[in-house]
Amino acid sequence: MKNVTEKNYVIALDQGTTSSRAVIFDKDTNIVGIAQREFQQIYPQPGWVEHDPMEIWATQRAVLTEVNAKTGIPLDEIAAIGITNQRETVIVWDKETGEPVYNAIVWQCRRTADMCEELKKRGLEEYVKENTGLIIDAYFSGTKIKWILDNVPWARERADSGQLLCGTVDTWLVWKLTGGKVHVTDYTNASRTMLFNIKTLEWDDKLLKELGIPKSMLPEVKNSSEIYGETSLGGGGNTTTVVPIAGISGDQQAALFGQACFVKGDTKSTYGTGCFMLMNIGHEFIRSKNGLLTTIAIGLDGKVEYAFEGSIFVAGAVVQWLRDEMRLIADSADTEYFAKKVEDNGGVYVVPAFVGLGAPYWDMYARGGILGLTRGSNANHIIRAALESIAYQTKDLLEAMQDDSGLILTKLKVDGGAVRNEFLLQFLADIIGETVLKPEITETTALGAAYLAGMAVGFWKDKDDIKKHWKLNKEFKSELDREKRNKYYKGWKKAVERVRNWEREDS
Ligand SMILES: Nc1ncnc2c1ncn2[C@@H]1O[C@H](COP(=O)(O)OP(=O)(O)O)[C@@H](O)[C@H]1O
Numbered sequence: 001m002k003n004v005t006e007k008n009y010v011i012a013l014d015q016g017t018t019s020s021r022a023v024i025f026d027k028d029t030n031i032v033g034i035a036q037r038e039f040q041q042i043y044p045q046p047g048w049v050e051h052d053p054m055e056i057w058a059t060q061r062a063v064l065t066e067v068n069a070k071t072g073i074p075l076d077e078i079a080a081i082g083i084t085n086q087r088e089t090v091i092v093w094d095k096e097t098g099e100p101v102y103n104a105i106v107w108q109c110r111r112t113a114d115m116c117e118e119l120k121k122r123g124l125e126e127y128v129k130e131n132t133g134l135i136i137d138a139y140f141s142g143t144k145i146k147w148i149l150d151n152v153p154w155a156r157e158r159a160d161s162g163q164l165l166c167g168t169v170d171t172w173l174v175w176k177l178t179g180g181k182v183h184v185t186d187y188t189n190a191s192r193t194m195l196f197n198i199k200t201l202e203w204d205d206k207l208l209k210e211l212g213i214p215k216s217m218l219p220e221v222k223n224s225s226e227i228y229g230e231t232s233l234g235g236g237g238n239t240t241t242v243v244p245i246a247g248i249s250g251d252q253q254a255a256l257f258g259q260a261c262f263v264k265g266d267t268k269s270t271y272g273t274g275c276f277m278l279m280n281i282g283h284e285f286i287r288s289k290n291g292l293l294t295t296i297a298i299g300l301d302g303k304v305e306y307a308f309e310g311s312i313f314v315a316g317a318v319v320q321w322l323r324d325e326m327r328l329i330a331d332s333a334d335t336e337y338f339a340k341k342v343e344d345n346g347g348v349y350v351v352p353a354f355v356g357l358g359a360p361y362w363d364m365y366a367r368g369g370i371l372g373l374t375r376g377s378n379a380n381h382i383i384r385a386a387l388e389s390i391a392y393q394t395k396d397l398l399e400a401m402q403d404d405s406g407l408i409l410t411k412l413k414v415d416g417g418a419v420r421n422e423f424l425l426q427f428l429a430d431i432i433g434e435t436v437l438k439p440e441i442t443e444t445t446a447l448g449a450a451y452l453a454g455m456a457v458g459f460w461k462d463k464d465d466i467k468k469h470w471k472l473n474k475e476f477k478s479e480l481d482r483e484k485r486n487k488y489y490k491g492w493k494k495a496v497e498r499v500r501n502w503e504r505e506d507s
Pocket residue numbers: 016017018019271272273274315316317318319320332333334335336416417418419420421
C-alpha cells in the first residue's frame with residue numbers, strides 16, 4: 001500500500017440539503033472529478049420537511065463510486081475522505097440493525113415550533129443562549145430528536161434501554177461508511193444540536209434532561225480534523241484498500257475553512273438552499289446582541305474557535321420555488337435574464353419566509369409574501385424581487401455582524417450554488433455597499449472538508465499551506481448611490497414587518 005506522500009488526491013463527501021456530492025481534489029486544489037445526485041424532499045405536512053436516511057446514504061455512496069469510476073482514479077491514490085453535511089438534520093437508528101426508526105427530520109422542519117415555545121415558557125432561553133450559543137428554535141436538532149422519541153412507537157423505551165443511536169448526517173454517514181463501527185461527530189456539528197455546551201465542550205446534562213434525551217444515544221464529539229476510522233468505500237465493500245475518514249465539519253463551517261477565513265473578522269457568506277454568513281471571532285465565546293448565533297467554527301487539537309453566524313433559511317431555495325411552484329422560469333439560470341429585463345424591482349418585494357424567518361428576526365411564525373404589487377407589476381419584477389431578497393437578507397446579517405463584532409467589513413467572500421448568478425452578486429455589492437469577492441473554487445464547502453481531511457493525514461501541511469490556494473475569480477464593486485440603497489432597503493424592512501407573526505392565531 002502507498003504511503004500518503006505518494007497519494008495524489010483527497011475526496012470530499014458533501015451531503016447537502018438537496019443533493020449528495022463527491023468531489024475529488026488534487027494537491028493544487030483542482031477539482032479532478034465531481035459526481036452529484038439529487039434526492040427526494042418529503043413534505044408530509046405544511047412546514048414539515050423530511051429526507052429518507054437510506055436515500056441520503058444510497059446517493060452518497062453512489063456518487064462516491066461514480067466519481068471514482070468516472071475519473072479512473074484508483075482507491076490507493078486517495079489519501080483521505082472528508083465529510084461535510086447539511087447541519088442540524090437528525091437521524092435516529094437501531095444500533096443492531098442500522099435501520100432508521102423514522103425519516104431524517106430536516107433543519108428546515110418547523111414541527112417542533114410549539115415544543116420550542118414550551119421550552120421558552122420554562123425559562124430556558126437564557127440558559128440555551130449562554131451555554132450553546134443558540135436561540136431556542138425548531139431549526140436545531142434537540143427538539144427534533146425529542147419529537148422522534150415522543151412520537152415513534154416504542155422509540156423512547158428503546159432509547160432508554162440503549163438500543164437506539166442518533167446523530168446528524170455526518171454521524172450517519174461515518175456509521176454507514178465504517179459498517180456500523182464508528183459513532184462520532186465533530187465540534188462544529190455538535191454545536192448545532194442545542195444539546196452541546198460550547199464552553200465546556202461536552203454534551204449538556206441539563207438540556208438533555210429537559211428534553212428527555214438519553215446521553216447513550218449521542219455520538220462521541222471529536223476534532224474536525226483527525227482520523228475517525230477507515231472505509232473500504234461503501235461500507236464493508238469487496239476491496240481490501242481502505243481509506244481513512246479524516247475530516248468532519250458542518251457545511252457552513254467547512255465553507256468558512258475552505259475560504260481560508262482563519263483570522264478573527266474573516267467572513268464568508270454561502271448561498272445554497274439557505275444562506276449562512278459566518279465570521280471567525282477567534283478563541284473567545286462572545287454573545288450576540290443582534291440575533292446572531294455563536295457557534296463553533298472549527299475544532300482542532302482539542303481547541304475550538306468560535307464564529308458568529310447569521311442563518312437565512314431560504315436563499316437559493318427561492319429560485320427553486322420560482323421554477324418548481326410558480327413556474328415562472330424553466331431553469332435557475334433564467335432568473336438572471338428576466339431580472340435584468342426590468343430596470344428595478346418596481347416597488348415589489350418578495351419575502352421568502354416560507355419556513356419562518358431566521359437571523360436576525362427569529363420568527364417561526366412569519367410566512368412568505370409578495371408585497372408592493374401594482375397594476376404594472378409583472379413576472380420579471382417578481383423574479384427580480386426574489387433574487388433581491390437574497391441580498392437584502394444578507395444586508396440584515398451584515399449589519400448585525402458589524403454591530404456585534406465592532407468591525408467594519410469592506411469585503412465579503414461568497415460561495416455556493418447561487419453565486420453563479422452575476423446579477424445577484426452585483427446587486428449584493430450594491431445593497432451592502434461593499435466589495436463582493438467570488439473565489440476561483442466556489443465548491444468551498446467540499447474544499448474545506450477536503451482540507452480538513454488532508455491536514456489530518458499530512459496531505460496538506462497546515463493553514464498557511466492552505467491559504468496559498470485561495471484565488472480570486474471575480475470581484476463585484478458597489479455601483480449604487482447611497483440614497484437609492486437606503487430607499488430600497490427601507491422598502492425591504494417594511495415588507496418584512498408585514499409578514500411577521502403571520503401564523504400566530506392571535507395575529
Ligand atoms: N444561476 C442561478 N441563480 C440563482 N440561484 C441558483 C442558480 N443556480 C443554482 N441556484 C440555486 O443554488 C442552490 C443550490 O446550491 P447548492 O450549493 O448546490 O445548495 P445545497 O448545498 O443547499 O443543496 C439552489 O437553491 C438553486 O436554486
